[in-house]
Amino acid sequence: MKLIGPFKQIVTLANLPLRGKLSDDQLEIIQDGGILFHEDKIEKIGNFEELESVLMNNGQESQVIRMKEEHVVLPAFTDCHTHICFGGNRANDFAMRNAGKTYLEIAAAGGGIWSSVEHTRNASEEELLNTLLERIDYLISLGITTIEIKSGYGLNAAQELKMLRVIQKAKEKTSATIIATCLAAHMKPRDLEGSGQEYLDYILNEILPKVKAENLAKRVDIFIEKSAFQPGESKDFLLKAKDLGFEITVHADQFTPGSSRVAVEVGAKSADHLEATVDEDIEILAQSDTVAVALPGASLGLGEPFTPARKLLDAGAILAIASDWNPGSAPMGNLMTQASILATYEKLSTAEILAGITFRSAYALGLEDRGILAPGRKADFVTYKTNNFQNVLYKQGTLAPEAVYINGEKSYG
Numbered sequence: 118m119k120l121i122g123p124f125k126q127i128v129t130l131a132n133l134p135l136r137g138k139l140s141d142d143q144l145e146i147i148q149d150g151g152i153l154f155h156e157d158k159i160e161k162i163g164n165f166e167e168l169e170s171v172l173m174n175n176g177q178e179s180q181v182i183r184m185k186e187e188h189v190v191l192p193a194f195t196d197c198h199t200h201i202c203f204g205g206n207r208a209n210d211f212a213m214r215n216a217g218k219t220y221l222e223i224a225a226a227g228g229g230i231w232s233s234v235e236h237t238r239n240a241s242e243e244e245l246l247n248t249l250l251e252r253i254d255y256l257i258s259l260g261i262t263t264i265e266i267k268s269g270y271g272l273n274a275a276q277e278l279k280m281l282r283v284i285q286k287a288k289e290k291t292s293a294t295i296i297a298t299c300l301a302a303h304m305k306p307r308d309l310e311g312s313g314q315e316y317l318d319y320i321l322n323e324i325l326p327k328v329k330a331e332n333l334a335k336r337v338d339i340f341i342e343k344s345a346f347q348p349g350e351s352k353d354f355l356l357k358a359k360d361l362g363f364e365i366t367v368h369a370d371q372f373t374p375g376s377s378r379v380a381v382e383v384g385a386k387s388a389d390h391l392e393a394t395v396d397e398d399i400e401i402l403a404q405s406d407t408v409a410v411a412l413p414g415a416s417l418g419l420g421e422p423f424t425p426a427r428k429l430l431d432a433g434a435i436l437a438i439a440s441d442w443n444p445g446s447a448p449m450g451n452l453m454t455q456a457s458i459l460a461t462y463e464k465l466s467t468a469e470i471l472a473g474i475t476f477r478s479a480y481a482l483g484l485e486d487r488g489i490l491a492p493g494r495k496a497d498f499v500t501y502k503t504n505n506f507q508n509v510l511y512k513q514g515t516l517a518p519e520a521v522y523i524n525g526e527k528s529y530g
């Protein structure tokens with residue numbers, strides 16, 4: 118049994134609804150609190166001194182981790198949408214885009230998703246694994262202990278499986294929880310003759326059965342967009358992937374509306390992006406169990422509008438926030454900075470932001486054991502050297518965690 122504290126504030130995020138708007142007076146904040154945990158699970162949260170006396174009288178072997186200065190503690194974060202397994206770098210895309218070049222001009226100059234495909238295909242498994250582990254460690258240092266990672270820069274059976282095997286190896290080497298997603302349907306590969314529909318059939322026949330046989334991913338994603346796959350063929354593909362036993366998630370409504378409703382129709386766990394979602398489809402999402410995932414890092418990377426997070430919450434949707442960290446549209450990778458900026462532009466409460474990067478984003482990955490500090494939950498939490506939890510968002514990502522605990526073990530700090 119271990120006890121950590123005393124904390125000036127413990128923000129538990131307990132007793133909050135899964136969907137809809139939240140106000141800050143709904144936040145449970147325990148002053149001078151402690152967290153009692155055993156191995157990877159929380160036993161009790163409460164007043165530090167009371168927990169200390171419980172511990173002293175219980176006779177079991179125990180350890181007290183005593184905070185000497187003022188700290189606050191939050192549940193650790195879940196980044197439910199990343200593309201952090203990749204080779205190469207697209208700084209030139211970023212510079213060209215900022216200098217006013219179009220998508221087609223950037224692609225013609227060797228940029229775009231396809232350039233990341235070429236670099237990823239040319240990278241060895243070892244190179245990919247090393248850079249992936251560095252990115253995972255960076256995310257842990259931000260307090261993110263559950264990370265979704267997509268394939269999607271391989272775009273043929275051998276290369277998609279290579280990416281997913283690298284993600285699998287990373288999973289074995291890190292204490293963070295890694296959730297892999299097969300995004301073979303990221304775009305139609307340029308070196309493949311035939312239609313998008315034929316490529317989707319190839320994924321269903323040649324890639325997904327192997328992904329399943331090797332147990333490399335339980336989730337399938339697709340980019341539905343004019344430049345990628347069309348709503349009709351995508352719906353068919355997703356239903357077949359579901360029949361194969363995969364959970365579904367969708368890159369939806371990034372530039373053009375019409376695909377978030379496909380995500381809802383196929384019962385997707387999440388519809389991500391939604392920068393272009395129209396009011397009617399906000400209602401459809403809000404009536405569904407499909408999590409709406411805002412990706413402010415992509416808005417910031419591309420200079421595009423933010424996801425209508427305020428409207429989604431007001432309509433009653435389940436809103437999560439993720440980084441979309443990828444080499445092209447979202448190179449930053451700092452979820453706290455992005456979530457804080459989203460709060461400013463979309464007028465979200467601190468409770469809505471914190472819920473969006475903890476239990477609501479974990480729910481998007483089918484995980485209901487984390488993102489809340491309460492008995493029985495996973496002992497993943499983040500401490501900050503500050504006396505006020507509001508400073509975490511106020512500092513827009515520049516207040517770094519002091520320590521990050523995963524499964525009750527200090528993994529950073």
Ligand code: NIG
Binds near residue numbers: 230441
């Ligand atoms: O989520 N929208 C499509 N896919 C990624 C971008 C990937 C890339 O540009 O490499 C996204 O923004």
Ligand code: FE
Binds near residue numbers: 199200
């Ligand atoms: Fe993405």
